[in-house]
Amino acid sequence: MNSKIRKMKLEDITAIMVIEKELFSSVWEEEMFIEEIEKQYAYILELEGSIIGYICGWKLHDEFNITNIAIVSEFQRKGFGEKLVQFIMTKLLDGKCYKFFLEVRSSNYAAKQLYDKMGFILLRVRNKYYKFPEDDALVMGVNLMDKLIKDKI
Numbered sequence: 001m002n003s004k005i006r007k008m009k010l011e012d013i014t015a016i017m018v019i020e021k022e023l024f025s026s027v028w029e030e031e032m033f034i035e036e037i038e039k040q041y042a043y044i045l046e047l048e049g050s051i052i053g054y055i056c057g058w059k060l061h062d063e064f065n066i067t068n069i070a071i072v073s074e075f076q077r078k079g080f081g082e083k084l085v086q087f088i089m090t091k092l093l094d095g096k097c098y099k100f101f102l103e104v105r106s107s108n109y110a111a112k113q114l115y116d117k118m119g120f121i122l123l124r125v126r127n128k129y130y131k132f133p134e135d136d137a138l139v140m141g142v143n144l145m146d147k148l149i150k151d152k153i
Protein backbone atom coordinates (compact mmCIF):
# COMPACT_ATOMS: atom_id res chain seq x y z
CA MET A 1 0.00 0.00 0.00
CA ASN A 2 1.31 3.39 -1.02
CA SER A 3 1.22 5.76 1.97
CA LYS A 4 2.56 9.29 2.09
CA ILE A 5 2.85 11.93 4.83
CA ARG A 6 2.54 15.56 3.75
CA LYS A 7 1.71 18.97 5.21
CA MET A 8 -1.95 19.58 6.01
CA LYS A 9 -3.62 22.16 3.74
CA LEU A 10 -6.76 24.25 4.19
CA GLU A 11 -8.52 22.23 1.48
CA ASP A 12 -8.02 19.03 3.57
CA ILE A 13 -10.18 20.29 6.42
CA THR A 14 -13.50 19.05 4.98
CA ALA A 15 -12.18 15.47 4.81
CA ILE A 16 -10.56 15.83 8.25
CA MET A 17 -13.85 16.93 9.80
CA VAL A 18 -15.50 13.70 8.56
CA ILE A 19 -12.79 11.68 10.34
CA GLU A 20 -13.07 13.84 13.50
CA LYS A 21 -16.81 13.23 13.70
CA GLU A 22 -16.32 9.49 13.19
CA LEU A 23 -13.65 9.13 15.88
CA PHE A 24 -14.13 11.69 18.64
CA SER A 25 -16.97 12.36 21.09
CA SER A 26 -15.62 15.88 21.50
CA VAL A 27 -14.93 17.14 17.99
CA TRP A 28 -12.47 19.92 17.07
CA GLU A 29 -13.83 23.00 15.29
CA GLU A 30 -12.56 23.71 11.75
CA GLU A 31 -10.88 26.87 13.09
CA MET A 32 -8.67 24.73 15.34
CA PHE A 33 -7.25 22.95 12.30
CA ILE A 34 -6.68 26.30 10.58
CA GLU A 35 -4.64 27.38 13.62
CA GLU A 36 -2.67 24.13 13.54
CA ILE A 37 -1.84 24.64 9.85
CA GLU A 38 -0.62 28.17 10.66
CA LYS A 39 1.59 26.79 13.45
CA GLN A 40 3.41 24.67 10.84
CA TYR A 41 3.22 21.23 12.44
CA ALA A 42 0.10 19.69 10.94
CA TYR A 43 0.50 16.63 8.73
CA ILE A 44 -1.76 14.33 6.76
CA LEU A 45 -1.31 10.63 6.08
CA GLU A 46 -2.56 9.64 2.64
CA LEU A 47 -3.09 6.12 1.42
CA GLU A 48 -3.52 5.68 -2.32
CA GLY A 49 -4.36 9.40 -2.48
CA SER A 50 -7.04 9.39 0.27
CA ILE A 51 -6.62 10.97 3.69
CA ILE A 52 -6.63 8.24 6.33
CA GLY A 53 -5.07 10.09 9.25
CA TYR A 54 -3.45 13.20 10.64
CA ILE A 55 -1.24 14.50 13.40
CA CYS A 56 -0.66 18.02 14.66
CA GLY A 57 0.93 19.90 17.51
CA TRP A 58 2.74 22.97 18.77
CA LYS A 59 6.45 23.52 19.22
CA LEU A 60 7.83 25.77 21.93
CA HIS A 61 11.64 25.84 22.11
CA ASP A 62 12.71 22.22 22.77
CA GLU A 63 9.21 21.00 23.65
CA PHE A 64 6.50 19.69 21.36
CA ASN A 65 2.90 19.15 22.37
CA ILE A 66 0.97 16.64 20.24
CA THR A 67 -2.54 18.10 20.14
CA ASN A 68 -4.31 15.66 17.84
CA ILE A 69 -3.73 12.34 16.13
CA ALA A 70 -6.20 10.11 14.36
CA ILE A 71 -6.36 7.18 12.00
CA VAL A 72 -9.60 6.24 10.21
CA SER A 73 -11.14 3.16 11.91
CA GLU A 74 -10.74 0.72 9.02
CA PHE A 75 -6.99 1.48 8.87
CA GLN A 76 -6.31 1.30 12.60
CA ARG A 77 -3.98 -1.30 14.05
CA LYS A 78 -1.85 -1.40 10.91
CA GLY A 79 1.04 0.72 12.18
CA PHE A 80 -0.09 4.05 10.72
CA GLY A 81 -0.52 5.83 14.08
CA GLU A 82 2.99 4.79 15.07
CA LYS A 83 4.26 5.93 11.67
CA LEU A 84 2.79 9.42 12.23
CA VAL A 85 4.29 9.75 15.73
CA GLN A 86 7.67 8.51 14.45
CA PHE A 87 7.50 11.00 11.60
CA ILE A 88 6.85 13.98 13.83
CA MET A 89 9.51 12.90 16.34
CA THR A 90 12.14 12.51 13.62
CA LYS A 91 11.24 15.88 12.13
CA LEU A 92 11.45 17.62 15.51
CA LEU A 93 14.68 15.86 16.52
CA ASP A 94 16.29 17.40 13.42
CA GLY A 95 15.29 20.76 14.89
CA LYS A 96 16.83 19.81 18.27
CA CYS A 97 13.45 19.33 19.94
CA TYR A 98 13.56 16.33 22.27
CA LYS A 99 10.65 16.63 24.69
CA PHE A 100 7.18 15.50 23.63
CA PHE A 101 3.97 15.88 25.60
CA LEU A 102 0.30 15.09 25.10
CA GLU A 103 -2.99 14.61 26.91
CA VAL A 104 -5.16 11.55 26.51
CA ARG A 105 -8.48 10.43 27.95
CA SER A 106 -7.91 7.86 30.69
CA SER A 107 -10.49 5.63 28.93
CA ASN A 108 -8.64 5.71 25.58
CA TYR A 109 -6.91 2.35 25.77
CA ALA A 110 -5.67 2.23 22.15
CA ALA A 111 -4.04 5.67 22.32
CA LYS A 112 -2.47 4.95 25.72
CA GLN A 113 -0.99 1.71 24.35
CA LEU A 114 0.42 3.57 21.36
CA TYR A 115 2.04 6.22 23.57
CA ASP A 116 3.43 3.57 25.95
CA LYS A 117 5.00 1.84 22.98
CA MET A 118 6.57 5.13 21.86
CA GLY A 119 8.17 5.60 25.30
CA PHE A 120 5.77 8.14 26.82
CA ILE A 121 5.29 7.94 30.58
CA LEU A 122 2.49 9.24 32.78
CA LEU A 123 3.40 12.63 34.28
CA ARG A 124 0.17 13.63 36.00
CA VAL A 125 -3.60 13.24 35.97
CA ARG A 126 -6.02 16.12 35.41
CA ASN A 127 -9.18 15.02 37.15
CA LYS A 128 -12.41 15.34 35.16
CA TYR A 129 -10.63 17.42 32.52
CA TYR A 130 -12.72 16.13 29.60
CA LYS A 131 -16.46 16.51 29.08
CA PHE A 132 -18.89 14.55 26.83
CA PRO A 133 -18.31 12.13 28.48
CA GLU A 134 -16.54 13.28 31.59
CA ASP A 135 -13.10 11.74 31.92
CA ASP A 136 -9.69 12.33 33.47
CA ALA A 137 -6.83 13.52 31.29
CA LEU A 138 -3.54 11.70 31.51
CA VAL A 139 -0.63 14.03 30.81
CA MET A 140 2.13 11.95 29.23
CA GLY A 141 5.60 12.86 28.08
CA VAL A 142 8.87 11.51 26.78
CA ASN A 143 12.34 13.02 26.64
CA LEU A 144 13.89 11.43 23.59
CA MET A 145 17.36 12.53 24.62
CA ASP A 146 17.11 10.32 27.73
CA LYS A 147 15.68 7.50 25.66
CA LEU A 148 18.41 7.75 23.01
CA ILE A 149 21.11 7.72 25.71
CA LYS A 150 19.48 4.72 27.47
CA ASP A 151 19.19 2.84 24.16
CA LYS A 152 22.95 3.35 23.57
CA ILE A 153 24.00 1.95 26.98
Ligand SMILES: CC(C)(COP(=O)(O)OP(=O)(O)OC[C@H]1O[C@@H](n2cnc3c(N)ncnc32)[C@H](O)[C@@H]1OP(=O)(O)O)[C@@H](O)C(=O)NCCC(=O)NCCS
Nearest residue numbers: 069070071076077078079080081082104110111113114117
Ligand atom coordinates in the same frame (compact mmCIF):
# COMPACT_ATOMS: atom_id res chain seq x y z
C1 LIG B 1 -4.85 5.99 18.77
C2 LIG B 1 -4.74 5.73 17.29
C3 LIG B 1 -4.23 6.99 16.57
C4 LIG B 1 -3.71 4.60 17.06
O1 LIG B 1 -3.47 4.47 15.67
P1 LIG B 1 -3.23 3.05 14.99
O2 LIG B 1 -2.81 3.30 13.59
O3 LIG B 1 -4.40 2.18 15.18
O4 LIG B 1 -2.03 2.49 15.86
P2 LIG B 1 -0.87 1.52 15.35
O5 LIG B 1 -1.44 0.46 14.46
O6 LIG B 1 0.25 2.32 14.80
O7 LIG B 1 -0.43 0.84 16.72
C5 LIG B 1 0.86 1.05 17.29
C6 LIG B 1 0.84 0.42 18.67
O8 LIG B 1 -0.11 1.07 19.50
C7 LIG B 1 -0.77 0.10 20.33
N1 LIG B 1 -2.18 0.02 19.95
C8 LIG B 1 -2.81 0.75 19.00
N2 LIG B 1 -4.12 0.45 18.97
C9 LIG B 1 -4.33 -0.46 19.93
C10 LIG B 1 -5.47 -1.15 20.39
N3 LIG B 1 -6.69 -0.95 19.85
N4 LIG B 1 -5.34 -2.02 21.41
C11 LIG B 1 -4.12 -2.24 21.96
N5 LIG B 1 -2.99 -1.63 21.57
C12 LIG B 1 -3.09 -0.75 20.57
C13 LIG B 1 -0.05 -1.20 20.08
O9 LIG B 1 1.05 -1.27 20.97
C14 LIG B 1 0.46 -1.03 18.67
O10 LIG B 1 1.59 -1.79 18.38
P3 LIG B 1 1.42 -3.33 17.88
O11 LIG B 1 0.43 -3.29 16.75
O12 LIG B 1 2.81 -3.69 17.46
O13 LIG B 1 0.90 -4.09 19.06
C15 LIG B 1 -6.09 5.25 16.69
O14 LIG B 1 -6.59 4.20 17.49
C16 LIG B 1 -7.14 6.35 16.62
O15 LIG B 1 -7.17 7.12 15.64
N6 LIG B 1 -8.02 6.39 17.62
C17 LIG B 1 -9.12 7.37 17.62
C18 LIG B 1 -8.63 8.78 17.79
C19 LIG B 1 -7.84 8.92 19.07
O16 LIG B 1 -8.21 8.39 20.10
N7 LIG B 1 -6.73 9.67 19.00
C20 LIG B 1 -5.86 9.89 20.15
C21 LIG B 1 -6.29 11.07 20.93
S1 LIG B 1 -5.22 11.32 22.32
